[in-house]
Amino acid sequence: MADAPKKLTIAAIAAKVARGEPFFQVTAVDYPTALLIDRAGIDLILVGDSLGMTALGYGGTVPVTMDEMIHHAKAVSRAVERAIVVGDLPFGAYHASAEDAIRNAIRMQKEGGTDVVKMEGGEAFAGTARAIVEAGVPVMGHIGLTPQTATKLGGFKVQGKDVAGSLQLIRDAEALEAAGCFAIVLEAIPDRIAGLITERLAIPTSGIGAGPHCSGQTLVLHDLIGMFDRFLPRFAKRYCNVAEEIGRALDDFQAEVRGGAFPAPENCFTIKDPDLDAVRAALDAPDKAAE
Numbered sequence: 001m002a003d004a005p006k007k008l009t010i011a012a013i014a015a016k017v018a019r020g021e022p023f024f025q026v027t028a029v030d031y032p033t034a035l036l037i038d039r040a041g042i043d044l045i046l047v048g049d050s051l052g053m054t055a056l057g058y059g060g061t062v063p064v065t066m067d068e069m070i071h072h073a074k075a076v077s078r079a080v081e082r083a084i085v086v087g088d089l090p091f092g093a094y095h096a097s098a099e100d101a102i103r104n105a106i107r108m109q110k111e112g113g114t115d116v117v118k119m120e121g122g123e124a125f126a127g128t129a130r131a132i133v134e135a136g137v138p139v140m141g142h143i144g145l146t147p148q149t150a151t152k153l154g155g156f157k158v159q160g161k162d163v164a165g166s167l168q169l170i171r172d173a174e175a176l177e178a179a180g181c182f183a184i185v186l187e188a189i190p191d192r193i194a195g196l197i198t199e200r201l202a203i204p205t206s207g208i209g210a211g212p213h214c215s216g217q218t219l220v221l222h223d224l225i226g227m228f229d230r231f232l233p234r235f236a237k238r239y240c241n242v243a244e245e246i247g248r249a250l251d252d253f254q255a256e257v258r259g260g261a262f263p264a265p266e267n268c269f270t271i272k273d274p275d276l277d278a279v280r281a282a283l284d285a286p287d288k289a290a291e
């Protein structure tokens with residue numbers, strides 16, 4: 001029997017970055033895609049609250065609940081043998097108090113089966129991040145464009161485009177590192193500011209719309225494979241077009257049924273001729289069959 005792949009650790013990610021190799025994070029919302037992502041050797045599998053759009057049909061991430069996150073995290077965790085599974089804390093799960101944040105981070109690990117949690121927010125949330133880390137749950141930070149608070153940020157906009165904004169991002173990153181975060185996602189910020197942050201931190205950064213100077217890169221699976229074709233952020237890249245493939249398969253299915261090519265003999269189950277004759281005879285003379 002082949003050996004099960006070795007489970008990755010946070011230290012292994014740090015070692016990879018120290019060797020100058022990039023690390024990879026991709027989102028997953030269900031069991032089959034998590035299996036494929038893990039098999040492909042992706043280092044971190046993020047059960048992101050973007051599942052509000054990609055799996056649940058919400059208009060954004062704000063409505064997503066802890067119960068919904070845990071439901072998807074469970075499916076992903078069951079599939080993953082090697083990657084680190086990251087559970088995103090949804091809006092409202094860590095905002096009211098440190099106690100709430102700790103309770104929800106522990107729920108994500110115990111019920112969702114994730115290895116670590118991710119939370120949005122910079123300097124203002126460093127205390128919350130520290131409380132979760134001190135409770136024993138590793139935390140990945142997330143700064144820049146933070147979709148849970150996009151309304152407050154003035155929409156889904158690039159952050160840190162001016163001097164004050166860039167300096168705030170640097171303070172945010174440093175505060176999260178000091179709070180004990182093991183890595184930070186940098187979303188939608190200027191590439192050279194992401195480079196500056198990455199240079200200044202001892203912990204790895206993972207960029208999504210933050211250019212090539214981060215320690216690693218994050219993408220949402222549905223963007224990467226073209227599964228969600230309503231919208232593709234400029235910073236994402238589609239490496240294949242699964243939506244097109246699914247559409248083609250569904251057209252072919254209907255055409256083959258109409259044309260008689262499906263189901264074919266190899267898709268059917270048979271009954272022996274004498275048994276079929278007996279069934280017919282029984283239907284023609286029900287009283288006799290009952291004797």
Ligand code: KIV
Pocket residue numbers: 027046047048049050051088142185187208218220
């Ligand atoms: O929810 C998510 O998918 C995320 C990524 C965009 C980093 O937070």
